[in-house]
Amino acid sequence: MKHLWIITLLLALAVPVMAQDGVVTDDDVNEIASKMYCPVCENIPLDSCGTVACNDWRYEIELMLTDGLTEQEIIDDFVFRFGDRVVGVPQNQGLRILSLWVPRLVIVLSLLAVLWFALRNSGAGGHVLDQVAENIPTMDDWRAQIERDVRGTS
Amino acid sequence: MLAEIGFVATILAFAASLYAVAASLLGARSRRTQFVLSGRNAAYLTAVMLTVACLTLLVALIVEDYTIAYVWSVSNPNTQLFYRVTALWGSQAGSLLFWSFLMSAFSAIAIALNWREQRRLMPYVIAYSMAVLAFFLGLSLFIENPFERFWVLGGEVVEAALQPAASFAPDYARLADSAQGLNPLLRHFGMAIHPPMLYLGFVGFVIPFAFAMAALASGDLSNNWIKATRRWTLVAWLFLSLGLLLGGRWAYDVLGWGGYWGWDPVENAAFLPWLIGTAFLHSVMIQEKRGMLKAWNMFLVIGTFSAVIFGTFATRSGLVESVHSFARSGIGFPMFLFWFILTLISVSLILWRRSQGALRDDHGFGSVFSRESLFVVNNFVFVALFIAIFWGSFGAPILAELVFDTNITLGVDYFMRVTPPLFALMYILMGIAPLSAWGVSSYRRLGKSLLIPVALTLVTVLLFHLGGMTGVLALFAYGIVSLAGWVAIYEAYRAVRARMKTRRESPLLALSKVTRRNPRRYGGYLIHLGVTIIGIGVIGSTLFQMETQRTLAVGESASIANYELRYDRFDGGQVSADGRILDIANLSVIRDERVLATLRPRRDFFPQQAEGLNSMSIAGAHSTLENDFYVLLVEFSPQTQVATFKIYINPLVNLVWWGGLILIAGTILAIYPVELLATSRVRELSFGNSAASATA
Numbered sequence: 063m064k065h066l067w068i069i070t071l072l073l074a075l076a077v078p079v080m081a082q083d084g085v086v087t088d089d090d091v092n093e094i095a096s097k098m099y100c101p102v103c104e105n106i107p108l109d110s111c112g113t114v115a116c117n118d119w120r121y122e123i124e125l126m127l128t129d130g131l132t133e134q135e136i137i138d139d140f141v142f143r144f145g146d147r148v149v150g151v152p153q154n155q156g157l158r159i160l161s162l163w164v165p166r167l168v169i170v171l172s173l174l175a176v177l178w179f180a181l182r183n184s185g186a187g188g189h190v191l192d193q194v195a196e197n198i199p200t201m202d203d204w205r206a207q208i209e210r211d212v213r214g215t216s
Numbered sequence: 217m218l219a220e221i222g223f224v225a226t227i228l229a230f231a232a233s234l235y236a237v238a239a240s241l242l243g244a245r246s247r248r249t250q251f252v253l254s255g256r257n258a259a260y261l262t263a264v265m266l267t268v269a270c271l272t273l274l275v276a277l278i279v280e281d282y283t284i285a286y287v288w289s290v291s292n293p294n295t296q297l298f299y300r301v302t303a304l305w306g307s308q309a310g311s312l313l314f315w316s317f318l319m320s321a322f323s324a325i326a327i328a329l330n331w332r333e334q335r336r337l338m339p340y341v342i343a344y345s346m347a348v349l350a351f352f353l354g355l356s357l358f359i360e361n362p363f364e365r366f367w368v369l370g371g372e373v374v375e376a377a378l379q380p381a382a383s384f385a386p387d388y389a390r391l392a393d394s395a396q397g398l399n400p401l402l403r404h405f406g407m408a409i410h411p412p413m414l415y416l417g418f419v420g421f422v423i424p425f426a427f428a429m430a431a432l433a434s435g436d437l438s439n440n441w442i443k444a445t446r447r448w449t450l451v452a453w454l455f456l457s458l459g460l461l462l463g464g465r466w467a468y469d470v471l472g473w474g475g476y477w478g479w480d481p482v483e484n485a486a487f488l489p490w491l492i493g494t495a496f497l498h499s500v501m502i503q504e505k506r507g508m509l510k511a512w513n514m515f516l517v518i519g520t521f522s523a524v525i526f527g528t529f530a531t532r533s534g535l536v537e538s539v540h541s542f543a544r545s546g547i548g549f550p551m552f553l554f555w556f557i558l559t560l561i562s563v564s565l566i567l568w569r570r571s572q573g574a575l576r577d578d579h580g581f582g583s584v585f586s587r588e589s590l591f592v593v594n595n596f597v598f599v600a601l602f603i604a605i606f607w608g609s610f611g612a613p614i615l616a617e618l619v620f621d622t623n624i625t626l627g628v629d630y631f632m633r634v635t636p637p638l639f640a641l642m643y644i645l646m647g648i649a650p651l652s653a654w655g656v657s658s659y660r661r662l663g664k665s666l667l668i669p670v671a672l673t674l675v676t677v678l679l680f681h682l683g684g685m686t687g688v689l690a691l692f693a694y695g696i697v698s699l700a701g702w703v704a705i706y707e708a709y710r711a712v713r714a715r716m717k718t719r720r721e722s723p724l725l726a727l728s729k730v731t732r733r734n735p736r737r738y739g740g741y742l743i744h745l746g747v748t749i750i751g752i753g754v755i756g757s758t759l760f761q762m763e764t765q766r767t768l769a770v771g772e773s774a775s776i777a778n779y780e781l782r783y784d785r786f787d788g789g790q791v792s793a794d795g796r797i798l799d800i801a802n803l804s805v806i807r808d809e810r811v812l813a814t815l816r817p818r819r820d821f822f823p824q825q826a827e828g829l830n831s832m833s834i835a836g837a838h839s840t841l842e843n844d845f846y847v848l849l850v851e852f853s854p855q856t857q858v859a860t861f862k863i864y865i866n867p868l869v870n871l872v873w874w875g876g877l878i879l880i881a882g883t884i885l886a887i888y889p890v891e892l893l894a895t896s897r898v899r900e901l902s903f904g905n906s907a908a909s910a911t912a
Contacts, residue, residue: 087765088764088765088766088767088860089763089764089765092763092765092862097629099625099627105478105480105481105625105627106473107473107478107627107628109473110471110472110473110474110862112472112831112833112850117851145622145623145624146616146622146623146624146625147622147623147624147625148625149625149627149629150625150626150627150628150629150630151626151627151629151630151633152616152624154622156620157616157620157622157624160612160615160616161607161608161612161624161626161630162630162633162634164607164611164612165603165604165607165608165611165634166634168603168607169600169603169604169638172596172599172600172603173596173600176592176593176596180581180589180592
């Protein structure tokens with residue numbers, strides 16, 4: 063009985079502390095909402111969507127935060143309910159890899175194609191030409207143009 | 217009557233464009249000049265007829281002819297005159313007609329200007345440009361006709377261009393009462409200029425495309441087509457850049473999310489041709505100077521136009537969901553088919569000519585550090601950006617839907633992971649490439665040229681650091697962006713200094729003379745400087761943006777950074793001249809106990825808007841070069857007058873607009889014809905001579 067009083071006292075002290083720490087601000091909500099898109103609108107981030115439905119979803123985020131859910135858990139819940147269209151990059155592992163790595167792969171392949179093209183069209187090796195270039199007093203077009211400008215001839 | 221005039225004018229333009237294609241091709245095949253001449257005249261006629269059609273629709277909007285379905289859908293008796301005019305491109309049917317009008321005008325001017333010098337290319341230029349025009353006019357006539365009228369047929373209201381049998385016109389007063397009004401998002405000054413600029417940019421690329429195709433078809437694969445289209449490409453690029461900038465500004469002012477670029481698919485659709493067009497503008501110099509990359513340039517110019525058509529298709533077909541896109545309509549499939557056929561024909565023509573050896577380069581690559589090699593890397597960067605943005609906007613979402621039967625959105629998260637390294641590489645190249653030489657160049661020579669700009673960049677980074685910036689990423693980003701700017705300034709400075717030394721001219725005079733002698737080069741440097749300033753603005757407003765949301769009662773304040781925002785008063789339920797209901801919050805921005813500005817963020821409600829968006833949040837902003845203090849009214853309670861505000865501090869955001877203006881100025885300078893400058897120089901000289909003789 064004595065212990066029960068102590069526990070009750072501790073709980074009474076602890077609850078307000080939790081409430082204070084657990085205050086969810088609009089900024090907390092928006093930080094998560096900004097990582098998601100309105101599930102029914104046209105590519106509008108959830109934090110800046112002005113519809114009544116979006117207000118409700120933001121309120122849901124607030125409630126979830128109050129209940130102690132983490133950011134990832136909230137995002138997962140929205141993805142579970144509305145699909146991967148609510149996030150900027152899919153949560154589904156396969157779709158995520160497809161989304162992020164296909165363009166990188168294509169870009170790397172393009173780079174290889176450019177290198178192949180450049181080597182094929184280089185004639186003599188670039189390194190040799192670099193050495194030759196050291197000794198050639200080249201005057202490229204723009205420098206020649208400046209010289210002409212200075213001399214006042216066209 | 218207005219509907220009939222417009223409809224007939226559009227039909228005549230359509231017929232004339234088809235005739236122009238047939239006559240010019242026949243003339244080219246049979247080598248009979250009169251056919252080509254006739255085709256040219258038909259092309260001119262399309263411009264005249266489409267001017268009539270556009271003017272007719274404009275008059276219908278101004279005189280409030282609600283019997284025309286288009287007028288009814290984009291205006292109502294409360295619409296101000298200004299927005300009646302902009303309503304011409306406010307919806308699908310009108311904007312398609314306006315697009316065709318611009319295309320016909322561009323084509324007519326290009327044909328007239330190049331008629332004498334490019335006689336061999338002309339028949340094909342006419343054929344290709346008019347074929348594209350005919351397609352768009354076909355859409356206007358058969359799918360999205362802006363001249364359709366309302367008719368009552370058997371108790372039902374139907375829309376038709378020609379009066380159906382046994383029908384009668386509905387009561388005008390009832391039509392006026394129920395008229396829709398312009399989409400609220402379009403009731404902004406930026407909307408008066410943004411779409412026409414984008415359309416001018418889009419249709420402007422028809423000209424280089426038509427010339428490239430003409431070169432491929434005629435076999436004249438010399439640099440003629442490039443000389444004829446260089447300025448047109450720049451003009452199209454100028455308008456596209458202007459359209460993108462204005463679009464960003466419009467989003468910043470109207471869309472109410474504190475930013476200017478949301479990686480929205482439709483924004484991206486306009487950015488894609490810009491990227492390929494920019495690659496082409498650089499790459500074409502290699503062909504002019506060194507006779508290289510002939511096939512690649514063909515691919516780029518055709519790719520640019522193909523991106524324009526694809527973007528148009530994506531925006532107008534409902535393919536992607538976007539705040540910008542037009543409603544779903546029947547033009548999707550024809551546009552996709554047109555895009556596909558156009559691209560297929562173009563690529564086939566290139567491959568055919570290439571297989572004949574007609575697109576063989578005159579030179580090989582000299583060295584890794586030559587200007588042409590660096591320009592190729594530059595092209596790679598732009599194409600890589602194109603791939604990344606295309607994939608994020610269209611590729612992945614479409615593939616996910618088709619293959620995995622699921623909808624996905626690739627948003628800011630995706631774009632901020634994939635594109636920054638490419639943009640960084642772009643800025644690095646902007647800093648290095650202008651210093652390298654054509655043909656052969658070495659890293660030592662290049663390194664020597666870079667010494668001073670790099671030193672200036674390091675000083676800049678140090679200043680940023682001393683100013684309180686500690687993030688390595690931010691300092692690196694500012695470093696590479698500054699390098700590009702310093703190189704542009706340093707190159708101009710060297711030329712000016714050389715002239716000042718030898719001619720003893722003042723700095724301003726020397727700058728003016730140097731610029732006038734080579735506007736293309738110095739216009740280019742100015743563009744680089746503009747892009748540098750945009751970069752500084754983008755980095756500042758992206759990496760250092762601050763935001764908070766606060767709910768305040770009247771008289772309460774909120775703090776953010778070293779600013780204080782005080783909520784002074786609420787003016788609710790005000791009715792504007794066009795029927796909007798405005799709820800306005802009056803706020804004071806305070807810093808160091810001094811009121812810097814009063815802001816009036818507001819919510820506009822459109823009670824007559826039956827469907828779609830019926831409210832908008834218009835920001836209040838206090839703008840300085842340092843930052844924008846930007847406030848949105850999120851919600852409020854009329855009873856308690858308690859209001860919620862979203863407050864942003866967007867550092868350096870105004871540099872985006874200033875940089876944009878510099879970019880535009882640089883492009884105009886680069887476009888400015890050297891011949892005109894030469895003429896003015898001759899005039900100056902002759903005036904000088906006559907003045908001298910008068911003095912004598």
